[in-house]
Amino acid sequence: MFVFSLLSVILLCALNQSCGQFQRKNEDCFCGLKGNIEDCECEVDTLDDFNNVKIYPRLRSLLVKDYFRYFKVNLKKKCPFWEDDSKCSMRYCSVQSCQKDDVPIGIKGEVKKEEFFGPFLSESGSMCRNVKKPISSCVPNQCQCQNVGHTTVPKENECGRSNNLDYLNTTLSAKIVKDMELWTAHDYAQENFCIIDENDDESEYVDLLLNPERYTGYKGKSAERVWKSIYTENCFQARSWEKPSIFKLDNMCLEERVFYRTISGLHASINIHLCANYLLSDPNKPSLIQPTGEWGMNLEEFERRFLPSSTNGQGLNWLRNLYFLYLVELRAIEKAAPLLEREAFYTGNEKEDWDTKMAVNDLLKVIKQFPSHFDESVMFMGGTDKKNLKREFRDHFRNVSRIMDCVGCDKCKLWGKLQTQGLGTALKILFSIENGKVENFKLQRNEIVSLLNAFGRLSNSIYKLDDFREMQKK
Numbered sequence: 001m002f003v004f005s006l007l008s009v010i011l012l013c014a015l016n017q018s019c020g021q022f023q024r025k026n027e028d029c030f031c032g033l034k035g036n037i038e039d040c041e042c043e044v045d046t047l048d049d050f051n052n053v054k055i056y057p058r059l060r061s062l063l064v065k066d067y068f069r070y071f072k073v074n075l076k077k078k079c080p081f082w083e084d085d086s087k088c089s090m091r092y093c094s095v096q097s098c099q100k101d102d103v104p105i106g107i108k109g110e111v112k113k114e115e116f117f118g119p120f121l122s123e124s125g126s127m128c129r130n131v132k133k134p135i136s137s138c139v140p141n142q143c144q145c146q147n148v149g150h151t152t153v154p155k156e157n158e159c160g161r162s163n164n165l166d167y168l169n170t171t172l173s174a175k176i177v178k179d180m181e182l183w184t185a186h187d188y189a190q191e192n193f194c195i196i197d198e199n200d201d202e203s204e205y206v207d208l209l210l211n212p213e214r215y216t217g218y219k220g221k222s223a224e225r226v227w228k229s230i231y232t233e234n235c236f237q238a239r240s241w242e243k244p245s246i247f248k249l250d251n252m253c254l255e256e257r258v259f260y261r262t263i264s265g266l267h268a269s270i271n272i273h274l275c276a277n278y279l280l281s282d283p284n285k286p287s288l289i290q291p292t293g294e295w296g297m298n299l300e301e302f303e304r305r306f307l308p309s310s311t312n313g314q315g316l317n318w319l320r321n322l323y324f325l326y327l328v329e330l331r332a333i334e335k336a337a338p339l340l341e342r343e344a345f346y347t348g349n350e351k352e353d354w355d356t357k358m359a360v361n362d363l364l365k366v367i368k369q370f371p372s373h374f375d376e377s378v379m380f381m382g383g384t385d386k387k388n389l390k391r392e393f394r395d396h397f398r399n400v401s402r403i404m405d406c407v408g409c410d411k412c413k414l415w416g417k418l419q420t421q422g423l424g425t426a427l428k429i430l431f432s433i434e435n436g437k438v439e440n441f442k443l444q445r446n447e448i449v450s451l452l453n454a455f456g457r458l459s460n461s462i463y464k465l466d467d468f469r470e471m472q473k474k
C-alpha cells in the first residue's frame with residue numbers, strides 16, 4: 001500500500017515536471033503574469049519575446065557608448081517639500097562624480113566665446129555632417145560647412161541664407177545670442193514634463209557605468225515618505241487615496257490611469273533592479289576576495305516584493321504596470337525617431353559617434369517594426385476639461401520630478417532623477433509632437449540620454465523578470 005502511494009506521488013510529480021511546481025498555488029508563483037496588458041493592444045508574452053531577443057541585446061551595447069554613459073545631474077538641490085530627513089550613510093548610497101578630464105570634450109561642449117564666433121573648419125557636402133536637418137538651400141556637393149560649437153552649419157556666403165534653426169547669424173552680438181538661447185530654453189521648459197537641472201551651476205557629470213543602479217539599503221521612513229508623496233500628493237484632485245496598494249483603476253479615467261500606471265511601473269522597475277543586483281554578502285564583513293561585496297540575484301527579496309501572496313494580490317498588477325510603462329516609452333522613441341535619426345551623437349570622437357549613430361538607427365529600425373504600439377492619440381481628446389487635464393497631468397509629473405530631490409540616498413536619487421527625466425521626455429514627445437511634425441521640436445542631449453537610459457532600465461527589468469521566473473521554477 002505504502003509503495004503504491006509513493007509510486008502515485010512520483011507519477012503525479014513527474015506529470016507536473018516538478019513536485020514544487022505541482023504543490024505551488026497561483027498565489028505563490030508568477031504564473032498569472034500573462035495575457036493582455038490593459039490599456040494597450042499587446043500581450044505580456046509578445047513583449048517578453050520582443051524585448052529579450054531584439055531590444056535588450058541592442059540596448060546593452062548602445063548604452064555603454066560615451067554619448068549615453070555620462071549624465072549631467074544636480075544631486076545637491078534641496079528638497080522643496082520638507083526638511084531633509086536622514087541621509088543614507090551606507091557607502092553603497094554614494095555617487096562618484098566624474099573628474100573634469102574624464103568627460104569627452106564634445107559632451108562637455110566647452111566652447112569659449114572667441115571660438116564660438118571664430119574661424120571654422122570647413123568641409124563640402126550637400127548635408128553638413130553634424131547639422132540637425134537637411135539644408136534645402138544647399139546645392140549638392142557645392143555647400144561648405146563650418147563647425148560652430150556642437151553643430152555644423154552652412155557657410156552663409158556659399159549656401160545663402162539657410163532655414164536651419166541651428167544656424168547662428170554671426171552678426172548678432174554675444175549678448176543677444178545668449179538672450180535668445182534663454183528665451184528658447186524658457187519656451188521649451190513650458191512644454192517640459194519635468195524639471196531639468198542640467199544647466200544648474202551645481203550640476204556634475206556622472207558616469208552611469210561606474211555608478212550602477214542596485215541595492216543600496218535605502219529604506220524606512222525616508223523612502224516610504226517619498227513613494228507615498230509621489231502616489232498620494234500627486235493624485236488628480238477629486239480623489240483621496242488611503243494606500244497606494246488599493247488604487248482602484250476601474251474608477252479612474254484613462255489619463256489618470258496612465259499616470260498611476262507609469263509611476264507604479266517605475267516603482268516596480270526600481271525594485272526589480274535592487275533585487276537583481278542585491279548585496280548577498282554581509283556588509284559588516286568585507287571579504288578580502290571581494291572587498292566591494294558579493295552582488296547577485298535575490299529571489300527571496302523578489303518574491304517578498306511581488307508574489308500575490310505577499311502583496312495582497314497586487315504584485316502582478318505592479319509588474320503589468322512595468323510592461324505598460326515599457327510600451328509608453330517604446331512608443332515615444334518610435335515617435336521621436338525622425339529626430340533621433342538626425343542626431344549626431346557628438347562626443348568629439350568621430351569613430352565612436354558614427355558607431356553610436358549606426359547602433360541607434362539599428363535600434364529604431366527594430367522599434368518601428370513592433371506591431372502593437374501604445375496609442376497616445378486617444379488621450380486628452382475633447383473639450384476644455386481634457387485640456388485642463390493635460391495641464392494637470394504635466395504639473396503633477398513635474399512635481400514628481402521635484403520630489404526626486406527629497407530622496408535621501410544619492411545613488412537612488414541619481415537613478416530616480418534619470419528615470420523620471422526619461423519618462424518626462426517620453427511624455428513630452430507623446431503629447432507635444434502632433435501629426436508627426438517634428439520640425440519645431442527639439443531634444444537636449446540630457447533628454448536623449450535619459451530617455452534611452454530610462455528605457456534601457458525597463459528593458460533590463462523585463463529581462464531580469466524572466467530570470468527570476470526561471471529561478472523560481474527551478
Ligand SMILES: Cc1cc2nc3c(=O)[nH]c(=O)nc-3n(C[C@H](O)[C@H](O)[C@H](O)COP(=O)(O)OP(=O)(O)OC[C@H]3O[C@@H](n4cnc5c(N)ncnc54)[C@H](O)[C@@H]3O)c2cc1C
Nearest residue numbers: 214215216217219223226244245264267268274318412416
Ligand atoms: C526614487 C527612489 C529610488 C530608489 N532607488 C533605490 C535603489 O536604487 N536601490 C535600493 O536599494 N533602493 C532604492 N529605493 C528604495 C526602494 O524603492 C524601497 O523603498 C525600499 O527598498 C523599501 O521597500 P519596501 O518593501 O518598504 O516597499 P517600497 O518599495 O518602499 O513600497 C512602499 C509601498 O508601496 C506599495 N508598492 C510597492 N511597489 C509598488 C508598485 N510597483 N506600484 C504601486 N505600489 C507599490 C506597497 O504597498 C509598499 O508597501 C528607492 C526609493 C525611491 C523613492
